[in-house]
Amino acid sequence: MNNSSDSNAEAKKNCQLCPRLVDYRHANRTEHPDWFNGAVPSFGQENAEVLIVGLAPGVTGANRTGRPFTGDWAGDLLYATLAKFNLSKGQYDRRTDDGLRLKKVMITNAVRCVPPQNKPTPAEIKTCRPFLTARLNTLPHLKVILALGKIAHDSTIAALGLRLKDYPFGHANRHDIPVDETMTRPPVIFDSYHCSRYNTNTRRLTPEMFENVFEKICAELN
Template identity: 65%
Template sequence: MGTKPAAAPEAPRDCPLCPRLVAYREAVRAKEPSWFNGAVPSFGKDDAQLLIVGLAPGVTGANRTGRPFTGDWAGDLLYATLDKFGFSKGKFAADPNDGLVLTGAMITNAVRCVPPENKPVGAEINQCRPFLEARIAALPKLKVILCLGKISHDSTLRALGLKVAAHPFGHGTKYEVEANGKPVTLLSSYHCSRYNTNTGRLTPEMFETVFAEARRILN
């Protein structure tokens, strides 16, 4: 039996690996053929020192626009925070053609295709992890990984070959780990979803505290 080829950092747009996600993607495409409706690529350049790992594309957000966290409430908070801490240039207009550029940062997702009800199942998270592993491996200047939510946190740990039980998730958790043979800091935050912000589980101030720590480490 041959060795399984290494995954690329980005999934093909019409990735066939997860039957449930393919079926959902096709159902949305039938209703909204002008939307992106595919595996959403990472946003940013390969010289990024900060990698932000979200959960998965939102159906009317990144699945519609083709850029992570673009077109929904979670993105409004994320991109405003990135701007505040000097990780972007230009004006965010919730449109992939807005000309916004990330500086020293990249945004990706643990699962690249939109899941029904924003809830990927374990097999789908596992199936997509080789893309996350490859994405991390393709960032030679990486110093900080910032995970948004527990699924992102856990999948990133597994991508790094680490035990989840030894690195429990929490808002503001910080672990010194290794990626690409170099020390990297793993930070985590509650996900910047509308649900979390509406319920007060995550406030803009709480979110900014995590990004402030990322900026402090990089400086």
């Protein structure tokens, strides 16, 4: 598994920063001691040109397996789409030992620990944001950020020190980041509705809509 291990960009597995999330992890650990049950690290390559930012680990997905978007429906759709656009190699199989590799892509989450009902509080999102900021700063070749859902979008905008009112979330929106002294070529941000089962079941997000965003991302890379 081509995980990143940068100490500033990754929370410790047994992170203690958010008491409610710690308690929820402990409850899951008691009920499912064989699950990962910790702060889930980013997955991908340090030379990533694309950073995909999700919301948080799913309780039976990444919280169980220890790899972002691995083990639930959201991952089924995301990894199938990455494969379709030649952004991964190997076969995704809902397991961390499936041999899957990403190609110049990294996947992370705005919140690294699983929240109850998949709903982190504003304080928990803010507390976890330094890890996202640090992760952004470790990717010198970054060209595109894909935010999956409004929480991921808002946290990414804040991590970049930008004002939310200037960068409204909307499916398939594209946002240019202004150049500053630390960026010779700042990445662009694309938005998508989150690839959750709820969004796909309600048709808020269809596979075709999701693929359309990746078409735009690939055009940006080229």
